[in-house]
Amino acid sequence: MSSIRKITILLIISISLIxxxxxxxxxxxxxxxxxxxxxxxxxxRVSVAEKRHFESNKRxxxxxxSIREEHLxxxxxxxxxxxxxxxxxxxxxxxxTNSLPINLLNVAYAQQSANFQKDDVFYFGKKRETxxxxxxxxxxxxxxxxxxxxxxxxxxxxxxxxxxxxxxxYLTHLFSKRFFDPIDNIISKVNSISTDNIHLxxxxxxxxxxxxxxxxxxxxxxxxxxxxxxxNKNFISNASHEFGTPLTAIIxxxxxxxxxxxxxxxxxxxxxxxxxxxxxxxKISQSLLFLAQIGYKENKFNYNIIRTDELILQAxxxxxxxxxxxNIKIDFELLPENPKKLKVMGNKDLLMLAITNIMTNxxxxxxxxxxxxxxxxxNNEIVLIIKDQGIGIPxxxxxxxxxxxxxxxxxxxxxxxxxxxxxxxNIIKIHKGELIIxxxxxxxxxxxxxxxxxxx
Amino acid sequence: xxxxxxIPIDFRIESLNTLKYAxxxxxNKKSNIILMYSEYISDxxxxxxxxxxxxxxxxxxxxxxxxAIAIINNTHESSLHTIKIELFNGLNKNAFLNFYEAHGIxxxxxxxxxxxxxxxxxxxxxxxxxxxxxxxxEVTWSNDHSTSSKNELNQLFK
Numbered sequence: 001m002s003s004i005r006k007i008t009i010l011l012i013i014s015i016s017l018i019x020x021x022x023x024x025x026x027x028x029x030x031x032x033x034x035x036x037x038x039x040x041x042x043x044x045r046v047s048v049a050e051k052r053h054f055e056s057n058k059r060x061x062x063x064x065x066s067i068r069e070e071h072l073x074x075x076x077x078x079x080x081x082x083x084x085x086x087x088x089x090x091x092x093x094x095x096x097t098n099s100l101p102i103n104l105l106n107v108a109y110a111q112q113s114a115n116f117q118k119d120d121v122f123y124f125g126k127k128r129e130t131x132x133x134x135x136x137x138x139x140x141x142x143x144x145x146x147x148x149x150x151x152x153x154x155x156x157x158x159x160x161x162x163x164x165x166x167x168x169x170y171l172t173h174l175f176s177k178r179f180f181d182p183i184d185n186i187i188s189k190v191n192s193i194s195t196d197n198i199h200l201x202x203x204x205x206x207x208x209x210x211x212x213x214x215x216x217x218x219x220x221x222x223x224x225x226x227x228x229x230x231x232n233k234n235f236i237s238n239a240s241h242e243f244g245t246p247l248t249a250i251i252x253x254x255x256x257x258x259x260x261x262x263x264x265x266x267x268x269x270x271x272x273x274x275x276x277x278x279x280x281x282x283k284i285s286q287s288l289l290f291l292a293q294i295g296y297k298e299n300k301f302n303y304n305i306i307r308t309d310e311l312i313l314q315a316x317x318x319x320x321x322x323x324x325x326x327n328i329k330i331d332f333e334l335l336p337e338n339p340k341k342l343k344v345m346g347n348k349d350l351l352m353l354a355i356t357n358i359m360t361n362x363x364x365x366x367x368x369x370x371x372x373x374x375x376x377x378x379n380n381e382i383v384l385i386i387k388d389q390g391i392g393i394p395x396x397x398x399x400x401x402x403x404x405x406x407x408x409x410x411x412x413x414x415x416x417x418x419x420x421x422x423x424x425x426n427i428i429k430i431h432k433g434e435l436i437i438x439x440x441x442x443x444x445x446x447x448x449x450x451x452x453x454x455x456x
Numbered sequence: 457x458x459x460x461x462x463i464p465i466d467f468r469i470e471s472l473n474t475l476k477y478a479x480x481x482x483x484n485k486k487s488n489i490i491l492m493y494s495e496y497i498s499d500x501x502x503x504x505x506x507x508x509x510x511x512x513x514x515x516x517x518x519x520x521x522x523x524a525i526a527i528i529n530n531t532h533e534s535s536l537h538t539i540k541i542e543l544f545n546g547l548n549k550n551a552f553l554n555f556y557e558a559h560g561i562x563x564x565x566x567x568x569x570x571x572x573x574x575x576x577x578x579x580x581x582x583x584x585x586x587x588x589x590x591x592x593x594e595v596t597w598s599n600d601h602s603t604s605s606k607n608e609l610n611q612l613f614k
Contacts (some may be wrong), residue, residue, distance in 0.1 A: 336530030378526035 004176040011172045016165050023157040031150050038143045039115045042124035045072060045080070046113075050128055050137040053082050075141035077121065083136045100138065108136060120147055182211045190218060198226050231403050238405030242284055242417045246277040253277075287419045291404060294350070294426045301347040301430070305454050308342050308375055308382050309335065315355040316373075319363070322356070326363045327370045334376035341377040343454040346431045354427040357420045358386050358447050364414055366390030366444065377453065384449040392441040401437065410441075458486040458537060459562040464581050465491045465541075466572040467516050469524050477595040478565040479532045489539040490559055491525075494574065494581035497545040509543045516575060517541065544581060549588045552581065556590055564592035 048068050055061040085094055091109060095102040101123065107114035108125040116123040125138040182205055193200050201222060202215040257270040312330060319326050336342065344351075362371040366388040376383045393401060393408050400406045402425045405418040428435040433451040461478060465471040475489065493516065498504060529539055544555050564585060572580045585592060 334527055334531050336527075337533040338530065341530050376527040377530050378523040379530075381523070383523070383527070 004173070004180055007176045008169065008172045012165065012169055015168050016161075019161045019164060023161055027150070027154060027157060030153065031146070034143070034146050034150065035117075038122055038141075038146065039124055041075070042115070042122060042139050042141065043113075045075075045078075045139045046124050046126050046137050048072065049080050049082065049139065050126060053137070054128065054130070054135075076144045078139065078141040081136065081138040081140075083138070084133065085136060086133045094136075100140075104138070105136060108138075179208075182208065183214075186211075186215060186218065193222065195229070198222065198229055227399075231400070234400065234406060235404055238403075238407075238418065239288075242405050243281065246281045246284075249277045250274050284417055284419070287417075287423065288404070291419060291423050291426065294423065294430065301350060303345050303347055305343050306346055306348050306351065307339065308344055308384065308451070309339075311348070311351060311355065312373060312375060312384070315352055315359060318352070318356050319359050322360065323363050323368070325368045326359075327368050328359060328363070329370055329372050331372055331374040334374055336377045341453060342375070342382060344382055344431070344451045345454040346451070350427045351431065354424040354449070355384070355386075357424045358449070361420060362386055362388035362390065362445070362447070364390075364416070365411070380453050382451045382453055384451070386447045386449075387444065388446075389444040392443055392445055393437070393439040394441055395439070398437070398439065458488060460488045460490065460560050462490050462492055462556070462559070462561045462564045464564075464566065464572060464585065465493055466574045466578065466580075467493060467518070467521055468573060469521055470570055471567065471572060472521070472524050472528065473570070473597050474565050474567045474595055476528055477597060478593075479528065479536065481595070482535065483532075484535055486535060486537050488537050490561065491539070491541045492544050492555075492581065493541060493578065494544045495578045496547075498577075512543060513541045546584075549584055552584050552588050553590070556588070561590075564590060566592050566594050568594040568596040570597075 045068075048064060052061050052064040052068065055064065081098060081100070083094055083098060085091060085105075088109060091105045092102060094100075095105050101116055101118050104114050104116040104123050104125050107116070108127050113124070113126045116125070120142050121140055122143055123138060123140045125136055128135045128137060186202060189200075189202050201219045205211045205215055253270050253273050257267065262270070309332065316328055316330060319328055359371065359373070367390070369389045371389075372385075372387045374385045374387075376385070391410055394410060397406075397408045401408065402422050403418075404422045407416065407418045425435050428449060428451070431451055433449060436448040436450070437445060438448070439445045459482075461482075463474050463478060465474075475491070478489075479487065493513070495512075498507070525539065529536055542555075542559070544552070546552055546555060566582055566585065572582065574580060
């Protein structure tokens with residue numbers, strides 16, 4: 001069942017119930033009140049009749065009669081009885097002769113006054129005792145109000161209720177349609193977005209906050225998907241480029257060499273070149289494999305407690321072997337006094353790889369200008385800062401530096417194939433750390449590695 | 457003997473260099489540090505009613521500056537006894553002298569070349585401090601990051 005129909009039905013049922021209870025309570029209380037009120041009116045007439053009939057002063061009786069005629073309106077089918085009853089035994093006969101309900105007289109006899117209803121005729125009776133015996137003063141009338149006004153009220157309530165239910169059906173349908181139309185639009189728009197037109201976005205809707213939030217959420221999601229798509233595309237083109245270059249070199253070299261007979265020296269030289277390119281290819285595919293492995297082998301590495309200051313010193317020794325001309329300066333000025341605050345939980349080989357990677361980059365892209373490495377610790381993190389004075393990274397390319405095979409546009413003069421940084425990023429990520437790269441073009445790059453402190 | 461040291465800050469990492477230099481100068485002497493941030497107090501009654509300095513400091517301090525304070529704290533753990541941030545709301549010399557006495561300050565360290573750049577509603581208390589004729593020391597540090605091999609604090613986060 002669609003939400004529109006669900007909401008409509010729920011609203012109709014609940015509102016009809018409310019209307020029904022409201023209508024019936026109005027009807028019930030009004031009709032109750034009208035009965036009580038009618039008996040009061042009859043009682044007033046009875047007491048006037050009684051006074052008038054038993055008043056000894058004739059003038060006073062006359063005045064009462066005129067007041068009665070002038071001020072008390074005649075009810076429909078109003079009848080007045082003043083019956084003499086010599087004793088209790090004759091009540092039955094009295095009732096029969098005047099066609100009055102016997103119960104009325106019995107109750108009036110026992111309790112001085114009584115009211116009674118027979119069909120739509122209402123009675124009020126009163127017993128008056130005199131020295132000669134007793135009298136019944138009775139007034140009966142039809143309740144015109146009850147019979148006519150209440151029926152009208154009933155009709156009004158029923159018809160009004162039905163009309164308002166119809167109105168509610170119409171309005172709920174209208175409103176829910178108004179509410180759900182934008183959602184339908186969003187659905188059809190989102191459905192129309194596919195891999196070919198991933199750049200499309202949903203239109204901004206201004207009037208409804210919730211719908212606006214929904215569209216913004218969708219648009220943000222689409223942005224992320226588009227970036228992922230873009231990354232994927234970049235990866236493929238970069239990867240095929242990286243693999244293609246050495247392959248082209250190998251093929252070209254082999255082709256040229258095979259054109260005619262060569263001397264032994266020339267063959268050796270050609271094979272040397274081919275070997276060099278093949279080694280490069282091998283290195284790329286191995287590092288790519290390693291990058292992929294780190295991604296899914298997360299839990300299979302051995303973790304130990306490592307002191308980061310030792311790690312940096314060892315990394316520095318490795319750097320001295322790799323790049324003997326390096327100009328790395330280690331600054332331990334911010335080192336915490338407490339050595340416990342230098343320990344991290346991690347895999348030493350991986351962290352070493354990550355740090356030497358960053359250091360190699362710093363030396364490589366600054367052509368061995370000074371690189372400052374410092375270490376500090378906050379209350380729960382160890383911060384490693386590696387600052388170089390190299391070529392920097394163009395700001396527009398910063399979002400892509402962690403993509404495999406991506407190389408910034410100003411790195412053409414430097415050897416490399418764009419796997420080091422993504423690898424480092426993955427290593428830091430599996431250590432639950434953070435890798436932050438700040439760069440000023442032509443001034444240098446500052447790499448911040450934040451690793452969570454080991455807890456004992 | 458433990459001394460209470462006051463250092464005006466502007467909640468920027470640069471201003472913590474004063475602290476770093478003060479601590480280096482006082483190496484092996486116990487210190488209690490008060491970092492003072494100066495701010496005009498609001499004149500709205502409702503704001504004053506709910507005024508809470510601790511909450512205010514929490515709002516003003518970025519996570520970077522908290523990290524930087526933690527780093528300095530770790531670096532000088534043995535000589536640094538306590539370190540806390542206080543708000544100063546006074547406008548003149550007398551108000552500052554009150555603050556000075558209330559906290560039992562022994563020495564004030566001021567940056568010589570660095571000018572505090574206070575955040576919104578804040579102000580630079582250094583002129584008031586200098587006018588108050590209390591003992592202060594000015595420290596200086598090089599602002600040229602590229603030539604100095606010494607690592608200024610602000611470089612950590614830049």
